[in-house]
Amino acid sequence: MKKQDISRSIEKVDSREKISGAAAFTSDIKLDGMHYAKSVRSPIPRGRIKQVNLPSLPKGYVVVDHRDIPGENVVKMIHDDWPVFPKTEVAYIGEPILLVVGPDKEKVAELADAVEIEFEELEPTFGFTNSAIDLHYDKGDPDRAFETAARTVSYEYETGYQDQAYIEPQGFVGYLDEGTYTLVGSIQCPYYVKNAVLATMAADEDDVRVIQAPVGGAFGGKEEFPSLTATQLAVALRKVQKPIKFIYEREEDMIATTKRHPSKVRMEAALDENNNIQGLRAHVGLDGGAYLGLSGVVLSRGMLAATNAYTIDNVWVDGDVYVTNTVPNGAFRGFGAPQMIFAIEMFIHHVAKEVGEDTYTFRTRHQVSQGDLTSTGGVYRDPIILDEMSKKAEEISDYHRKRKEYEDPDTFKGIGMSWFLHGCGFTGSGEQEKIKARVKLKKDADGTVRILVAAVDMGQGPKTTFRKLVADVLDLPLEQVLFPYPDTRYVPDSGPTVASRTMMVVGGLLARAAKDLKESWREGEVQEAMQRYKQPDYIEWDQDRMKGDAYPAYSWGVNVVEVEVSKVTYEVDIKHVWSVYDLGKAIDERIVLGQADGGQAQGVVGLGYLEVMEHEGGALKQKNLTDYIIPTAVDMPKTENHIMDNPYPLGPYGAKGVGELTLVGGPPAVALAIEQAIGRRVRKAPVTPEYIMELIHNG
């Protein structure tokens, strides 16, 4: 019997329990004798803690702070600047200083409100001035390219904050199980959490256990921040010795957790006498917020996308992360790439317009082909089918006819197209040197196979797709392959659930483990199959100089967006989105289409137009879902998405990365459509009605 194509969709394995409300999310968990924890936060952007005045605490209520930490007062990530509980200084409004813990939730909240902290206020820093990380790379001879240029063109671009706005706020439930700190939570990276808690508690490997609960959305927001709440909770567990529930309220989540970095990108192109770009200089600035967290990695990923889907021979790219007294910024689907891709896509159009060329031909002329060198001098090894993809996108959207028709400024309509790439997996040798992913399959005597990995299903579907993949390799019915929620007591560290690496890297290892198991299958016996990540030999990456192959593979996309702008209110009606994606091979088509629909909601509609977040003196002006507007069903346009098959030889069944790709190219597509509709050059996202008005009035 011929096997079915792996892309053919099946029922998502956890749909039923989620539809019925039976799936127990973190806040649905109840334990005997459960206590509650609540943070007391800094009301000022920067200052010294002079004195903490506690209300009188009834029996059973305690305060937990930096003095209770047995190990390091650092949230262990890349840098050690982020304290678990600040000792002497606070660095942003909303920074959690201490916890109040006790048996009654209302009482805990009341006591937390009554804590008074005296500060000596210090001058806060804001804006793009105080650089803490700077990175650089170059390719070719950019100096010469600029010296010999027939002309140069330069522009600056900006993007704003974006909140992940997952519908389930951050949270954990924790308890001590015969002395083991056991933390069940809404997380993306069980081992990040475990390692952070180990350091803070100065505990032994076996004394910390982290279990993933069903996750109600994450989008990067539950990548590093849960390491902070988990370490605080573990410190509290040690002191209180009772189960504790620690769930953020929406407003706490908004003011205190990591967001997408606001960015400023400066670009300069050197053109030869035929209007070809012979050199590009770029500077990327990110507002990192109060603590560095993952900002350096976000910056690097952003910088690597500087030439997007274009080949430019001579490149000079600098970037800085600026530390400010605002909420720390961090991981958010796309991880620096959306900011950069917005800048370069707009810039390519603006350069073409500046030299009086047709934008479409100008871009096509610079488009990458297989065999070209990447921005860092690596090689695009695999087939690139961008031509076919853009043709498809143009056809389904009727792009060229509309583009022409909307040239008439009276229509106030526009159509925009972006094309873009996304590097799959960790940058450079990250997988090999830092993550060292391991996966395990365990077969019981009765033939049931369990998938043991730390990859988290946060809605994107690995609970289904991993089972499907392993079952398919093993020729077993889906029911015989199980994938329990990751629990660090049983699963090896297969790495964090980030960087669109889940299917390509972890899924790839699982497919190999399944193959081994199949070959060694012995009926009636307990068996295990392990796999460990091995970097493809052709990858060469120099981290210090940022040179070589930054990624093992790239996914590609084309977005087309059509808009109509109101002449009266400047509100934008986003009428339709069309997309074509090359993600190698879809392991489940409907799941990928779901990623596309959601990625466009966050990218085209959210980051491109609707979602505004700003701070004033370090205080965020949007603190809840009433002020911070995310797309509703009414805001969301119709979408049409196509997936192309272009299998990647090293991915399972050819699969590459999906999740981030569907977001990163959205903002420029909608911005270019608006640019056409209003006949002004757009240099900022989101392109709000206020900004459109400013552009129309100031030219």
Add this chain to the structure above:
Amino acid sequence: MADITFTLNGERITLREEPNLRFLDVLREKLNHTGAKEGCGEGECGACAILLDGHIVNSCLLPLASVDGRDVVTIEGYRMTERYQMLEKAFIEEGAVQCGICTPGMMIAAESMLRENPDPTDEEIRHGLAGNLCRCTGYNMIIAAIRRAAKEGEGLW
């Protein structure tokens, strides 16, 4: 403290409680009905939606006192109905569920909408869902699911 009497999923119950408790907390913490979720606590997201006398209401903004004498249906009760089965099937077939935190609320919204308008247009469905936020999908697959349920479940609503 006051005695509050209401019907919960077809069963009459009386609680002696503070009348100003949030009904969402009463459901989740006192009655162990955790199908209604808390996404925002401020009436914006619809994750906590229930049916009150057949209409969708956000239970996070509802004081316990206001359910006195009324009929409450939560997802735990709704899941026993044929209409639920029809919507469930459609949600699965159209891929309308990602993380699932918004989904019980979406089901309640769909029921409330179809009860008033058994044959909605896409535009009407969009408006009917405007009070329910989903951050994972772009709503299009949820809309398709409701359209499919309305069509295949003709006569049910």
